[in-house]
Amino acid sequence: MKIAAITCDILSTARQRGATRYEDTAGLKFPQVASQSAQSFPGRADTRHLCVYPAARSTALIRVQTDSGIEGIGEAHAPVAPRVVKTIVEDLLTPLLIGEDARAIAVLWDRMFSAMRLRSHTQGFTLEAIAGIDIALWDALGKHCGEPIWRLLGGAYRLQIPVYSSGTPGQTLESRRRGIENVLNEGFSVVKTSCGRGAVSEQMHLVRQLSDAVGDRGKLLVDAHGGFDLKDALRFARFLEGLGNVEWFEDALLPEDHRGYRTLAQSTGIRIAVGETDCNRYVVRDRLLNRECDLLLPDVCRAGGISETLRIAQLCDVFGVSWASHVSTSTPIHLLAGLHIGAATPNFFISECPSGFAHGPFGNGLLADPLPLENGHITLTETPGLGIALNEAAIADLIIT
Ligand SMILES: [Mg+2]
Numbered sequence: 001m002k003i004a005a006i007t008c009d010i011l012s013t014a015r016q017r018g019a020t021r022y023e024d025t026a027g028l029k030f031p032q033v034a035s036q037s038a039q040s041f042p043g044r045a046d047t048r049h050l051c052v053y054p055a056a057r058s059t060a061l062i063r064v065q066t067d068s069g070i071e072g073i074g075e076a077h078a079p080v081a082p083r084v085v086k087t088i089v090e091d092l093l094t095p096l097l098i099g100e101d102a103r104a105i106a107v108l109w110d111r112m113f114s115a116m117r118l119r120s121h122t123q124g125f126t127l128e129a130i131a132g133i134d135i136a137l138w139d140a141l142g143k144h145c146g147e148p149i150w151r152l153l154g155g156a157y158r159l160q161i162p163v164y165s166s167g168t169p170g171q172t173l174e175s176r177r178r179g180i181e182n183v184l185n186e187g188f189s190v191v192k193t194s195c196g197r198g199a200v201s202e203q204m205h206l207v208r209q210l211s212d213a214v215g216d217r218g219k220l221l222v223d224a225h226g227g228f229d230l231k232d233a234l235r236f237a238r239f240l241e242g243l244g245n246v247e248w249f250e251d252a253l254l255p256e257d258h259r260g261y262r263t264l265a266q267s268t269g270i271r272i273a274v275g276e277t278d279c280n281r282y283v284v285r286d287r288l289l290n291r292e293c294d295l296l297l298p299d300v301c302r303a304g305g306i307s308e309t310l311r312i313a314q315l316c317d318v319f320g321v322s323w324a325s326h327v328s329t330s331t332p333i334h335l336l337a338g339l340h341i342g343a344a345t346p347n348f349f350i351s352e353c354p355s356g357f358a359h360g361p362f363g364n365g366l367l368a369d370p371l372p373l374e375n376g377h378i379t380l381t382e383t384p385g386l387g388i389a390l391n392e393a394a395i396a397d398l399i400i401t
Pocket of ligand 1: 223225250251276
C-alpha cells in the first residue's frame with residue numbers, strides 16, 4: 001500500500017460568513033482581561049498570554065491517498081495562519097512520502113521529524129503538519145487491516161471513553177453558571193472553566209461561584225492559561241484544594257517556568273496539569289524528570305499525531321503520571337484520534353470535548369454518522385481506522401483557500 005497523494009484543505013467557519021480566502025478572515029486578538037479593578041495590583045503582567053485567538057475557527061483536513069484505493073483522513077491543528085500548515089504539508093512533507101509504504105508509519109514519522117530538526121522545527125507548525133499526516137496514515141492502516149486503531153495500538157483498556165466539556169463560555173458569572181447548568185444537563189459530569197487574569201481575589205470569587213454551581217454533581221477543572229506567577233499560583237492552589245470538587249489546576253504558570261512548576265507541584269495536593277504546549281517526547285521527558293506535574297495534557301493534533309502522542313503517554317506512565325487528551329477548536333477527527341490512544345493506554349485520565357461538538361460548525365455534523373455522546377462518554381467501536389466517515393457536503397461548505 002503505497003502513498004499516491006496527500007492533500008490539505010483549510011476548513012474555516014468564516015466560509016459560512018462568505019469568506020473564501022484566509023486573508024478575508026482576519027481578526028486576531030488576545031483574550032480580554034476578565035477584570036480591571038482597584039483590587040488588581042498595579043503593573044501586574046496581565047498582558048502576557050499563551051497565544052493569540054482568531055475571530056473565526058480554522059483547522060486543516062489531511063487526506064492520504066494510497067495506490068490500493070484506501071484513503072486515510074487526519075487533522076492538523078491550524079487555528080491561526082493555517083496556510084503555513086498547508087504549505088509545510090504540500091511543499092515539505094509530501095515530497096518526502098510519495099511512493100513510500102503507507103504502513104511504515106514509525107519510519108515515515110521519523111523521516112518527517114528529521115527533515116527540519118537541524119533548523120529547530122521540532123514543535124509548532126511543523127509538528128502540527130506531521131500530526132495531520134500521521135493520523136491519516138493510522139486511519140489508512142486501520143482500513144487496510146480491517147481493524148480499529150485502538151486494536152493496532154495494542155488493544156483496549158477501555159472502549160467507553162470519558163470526556164469533559166471544554167468550557168463555560170461567556171464573560172459574565174451568570175453566563176458561565178448557565179453554561180455549567182447546560183453541560184450537566186447534557187450528561188457531562190466534568191467541566192472546565194478559565195481564570196487567571198485580573199485580581200486574584202476576584203478570580204477566587206469567580207471560581208468559588210462556579211464550583212458551587214457544579215456542587216456534588218461533578219468535577220470542575222480550572223485553566224489559568226499561564227496567568228499567575230508562582231506566589232499567586234501557590235495561593236490559588238491552596239484555595240482550590242479547599243473547594244473539594246476541583247480535579248486539576250491547568251497551566252497555572254507560563255509553560256517555560258520549569259522551576260516554578262516543580263515548586264508548585266511539590267507544594268499542593270491539587271493535581272497540577274500542564275503540557276498542551278509540549279509537542280514532542282523530548283520536551284515531555286525533561287518536564288517529567290523535573291517532576292513538574294501530576295497530569296500531562298498532550299494534544300494529538302499538535303504533538304505529532306497518534307505516533308508521538310502514544311510515545312508521550314507511555315513515557316508519562318514510566319513516571320507514574322497520567323495523561324489527558326487536550327482537544328482544541330477542531331473537528332471530531334482530532335477528538336477521535338485522542339480517544340483511540342486513550343483506549344490503548346493504562347494511564348489515560350479523560351479527554352477534552354470541544355464545546356461546539358454537539359451543534360457547532362466543526363462538530364458532530366461533519367460526520368456521516370454522528371458519534372453518540374452519552375453521559376459524558378464516547379464509545380469506540382470495531383469500525384476500522386478512526387471509525388468515522390466524513391459528511392463531504394458539510395466539509396465542502398467549510399473549505400477556503
Ligand atoms: Mg488549556
